[in-house]
Amino acid sequence: MADNAVKEGNTTVINVPEAVGVFDSLEAQQAAFYDLRAVGFHHSDISLLGSEKAIEQKLGKAYWRARDLEDDPKAPRAHFVSEEAMGELEGAIAGGFFFVGSFIAMAAMLTPASTLAASIAAIAIGGSPGAVLGTLLARRAGQHHKDYYAEQIRHGGILMWVRCRDKEREELAVRILKGHSGRDVHVHGWSE
Incomplete structure (x- = not known):
């Protein structure tokens, strides 16, 4: 020490x-x-x-x-996370899920026998559920961040x-x- x-x-x-x-x-x-x-x-x-x-x-x-925790050395600490960083996180979550879904669909459909139109449709269809899931998770992360500050203000x-x-x-x-x-x-x- x-x-x-x-x-x-x-x-x-x-x-x-x-x-x-x-x-x-x-x-x-x-x-x-x-x-x-x-x-x-x-x-x-x-x-x-x-x-x-x-x-x-x-x-x-x-x-x-x-006011009870201002001078309490045992009060747990956290690092500041900006609204901008949360926006980037939300974008990464939503985009990542869209990419994974699209990649899986693309890998399945990009065979020598598939047409370009079928491949594009598979990517769009495969990516959409991933995008929806990613958007829901991103919103949850953003809401958690907002709830943290609202909770602090309530206290x-x-x-x-x-x-x-x-x-x-x-x-x-x-x-x-x-x-x-x-x-x-x-x-x-x-x-x-």
Whole structure:
């Protein structure tokens, strides 16, 4: 374990300060994230509260409020996933299933005896069920992402932590969090 790390039960915290803020909307939290990245904070220095399932597993709490977990080193963390990244994931899921279905149909129909029209029809027919399945799975992934943020807001807001290596970075993180309507913005002397 590093010299600046302290073990607290199953959680290791390090003696590097961390700014924390609570956001009432995904848009405000996202804007703060992008501004933090723009001024040089690394993606791994920024974390969000884990899912409700992770909170229940780690803390055994079925009911929680954001303000109760702001300074809890045992609160599970998650990485930020942008709306753009979710759109790319949804596209990859839907497109991948369309491609697999089309490929199977194409492989079955592209024999020397098949005609071009029959092959195109087989690809379209084979790809359509895959595209439908892919679209349904993509929507499910997108809905899960939206539900995560809605759940956080229902419990008092979207928590975001920012690891700060020095006093100047602390002040910068606090200024950015507050500048995007972050509530209860403060710094504690440790980070996970």
